[in-house]
Amino acid sequence: MTVKKVFGRPESLCDVPNLYCSGCGHGVAHRLVAEAIDHFGLRDRTVAVAPAGCSVLLYDYFDVDSIESAHGRALAVGTGIKRANPDLFVFTYQGDGDLASIGMCETIHTANRGENLTAIFINNAVYGMTGGQMAPTTLLGQTTTTTPNGRCAEMEGAPMKMAEMMATFDGVVYSERVALYDPRQTIRARKAVFKAFEAQINNEGFGFVEILAACTTNLKMTPERAQQWLVDDLCETFPLGVYKDVMSGAKQESVASRESVGATAGSGSVKHAD
C-alpha cells in the first residue's frame, strides 16, 4: 500500500518547536504565510521583516532571509529592501501596537505610496510582548494592564480599524480582515494571505491582511474561551471581510462584500460575498 502525504510542515517553516503561548494566534498565522511562500515558490527570493512584538522571533521559525526592525519601522525597512532590490519578495509581519500605533505614520505612507509589498497585520487587541497593555485596537471596555477599568472612548479613543483605513488609500490593491477561530475562517485567512501575496507577485501594489488572533496569556483565558471571545467580541468590533480588491481579475465590488459580511460578523457564521 502506498501512503500519500496529505498534511505536513510547510517547507519554509523550520522544524523547531515554537515558543508562542498555547492558543496564541501567531503560530497558525505563521503557518498560513509559510504555506503561501511554498505555494508560490517564493522561498528563494523572500525577505521577511519582523519588528518588535511577540513575533520578533519569527526568524527562528521561518526558513527564509529575514531582518529585525525597530518597533513600528517594519514598512520603512521593507520599503528600503524593495526599492533596493525589486526582485525580492518582501513581507512584514506586524502587531497592532507596531502597525497601528508607533508605526502608523509608516503604515499610512507605505500604503499610500503603493509599495509593492505585503503587510500581515496581527490584531490581538493588546501589546502581547510587553505584558498586555492597551493597544490601539483594544476593545471598548476591555481591561488591560494600562486600562484597569476598561478602555473608555472619551479618554483613550475608540479601537482603530486598519483594514477599513487601508482600503482608503489608492496605493492599496487588496485589504481584507480575517480571523483565526475555526477551520472555515482559517481557510479564509489562508486565501486572503494568498491574494495579498499575489498582488505583490504581479507587481500590483500594496496588499494588506488583518488577522484577528487571540493573545491567550494576556486575555488570561484558556485557548477555548479565547476563541469564543474572538467570535463574540473581537469580530463584533472588527467586522470581517474584503474591504478592497482592485487586483486585476477582481470580481467583487468591495463595499458590497464588506456590508454583507459586516452584518453577520460575530454570529460565528460569517458569510462572504465572494
Added chain:
Amino acid sequence: MNTVFTPAAQRNGKLTLVQGNIALAEGALHAGLDCYFGYPITPQNQVPEYLSAKLPERGGAFVQAESELASINMVLGAASTGARAMTSSSGPGISLMQEGISFLAGDELPAVIANVMRCGPGMGGIKPTQGDYYQATRGGGHGDYHTIVLAPASAQEMFDLTYQAFDVADTYCNPVLILADAILGQMKEPAVLEPPYERKAIKKDDWSLTGAAGRKARNIRSMLLAGDDQEQLNYKLEKKYERVKQELPMWECIDTEDADLIVVAFGTSARISSSAARLARAEGLKVGVFRPITLFPFPEEALRDLASKVGKFLVVEMNLGQMLHDVRAIVGHDIPVSFYGRPGGGVPTVREVLENIKESVS
C-alpha cells in the same frame, strides 16, 4: 598616517565652482550610490533635491520619506540587501534617526548619513554650528556603539569624504556619519569632482539578504536573547572599533613643526583658525593648526605626538566646548589647553580667534 584610508590632499583635475551640498551629493553618486532616502530640512535640502533628479537617471532609487524615522529605516532595509544607501539631514532630523543608527551599528550594516549641522537645542535655527559633536562621536543612540565620523572642511572634502565614506562603511560594516555644517553645505567653492582614487570593491555576498537561493537562510538582527550572545556582540563590536582606531584616523597638520601654540579645530572652525594662524605668523607668532578629519576615531596618537613637542593648545569650536574634552584627555593635565567657541549659530571671526591665539601664547 593611517594605513587603510588617506585624505585626498592634492587634487589635480578640472575645477568646478560647486556648492558644498552638491559636492556631497556628487561624491555619493561617484561612489555608486544605489539608494537615497530623506526628509527635507534646511540647510541640506540641495542634497535630496539634486539626487531626486540625478539618482533615478542612473538607475538608483530616490524616495522622499515621510519622516527621518522612516528614512533611516529605509536606509537600513536597503543596506541589508548589500546596496549602497544613504540619507542626509540636520539637527532635529538627525536626533530622530538615532534609534535607527543604533540598529545599523548593532546589525553591522554599512550606510552613510550626512549631518549638515544647524544650531540648537530644540528647533534651533538654520545657522551653522558644531553643537552635534557629542551626539556624533559618542554614539548618539542607545547602547555601546560608535558611528565613524568624518568632518569635511571644504567643498572638495564634501565630495572626497562622502566618496570615501561608502568604502569606509563597507570595509567596517558600520554606519559612517559625515559631520558638516550650514556653512560647508551652503558655501560655493572650486572643487575637483572626480574620484580621488578608484572605488574599493568590497564583497557583501557573504552577509547580505538576497533571498536564500542555494544557501541557508540568513537573519540580520541585534536582539540576541540566548545565553550571553548580546554581551558577545558588544565585545565583537569593540574589537572592530579597536581596528578602526588603528587603521582609520585622518588629520591635517598646518605649520605645526616649529609651533609654540597649536590650534585644534575641525570643519569650518579649522578654516577660520587657519586664517587666524596665518595672521599670527605674520605678526611673528609661531602658531600651527591641527585638524582632525576623523572625529571618531579621533587622531589621538598624532595629537599626543604633538603634545610631546608643543607647550600650548587652543581649541576652537562652534559650540561651548565639546571636542575640548577629548583634546584635554589626550594631551593630559600638564599642558595648558585654552578654549574659544561660540554656540547657537555664532561663528567665531578670524579676529576673535587671533585675539585668543595671542592670549593663549602669552
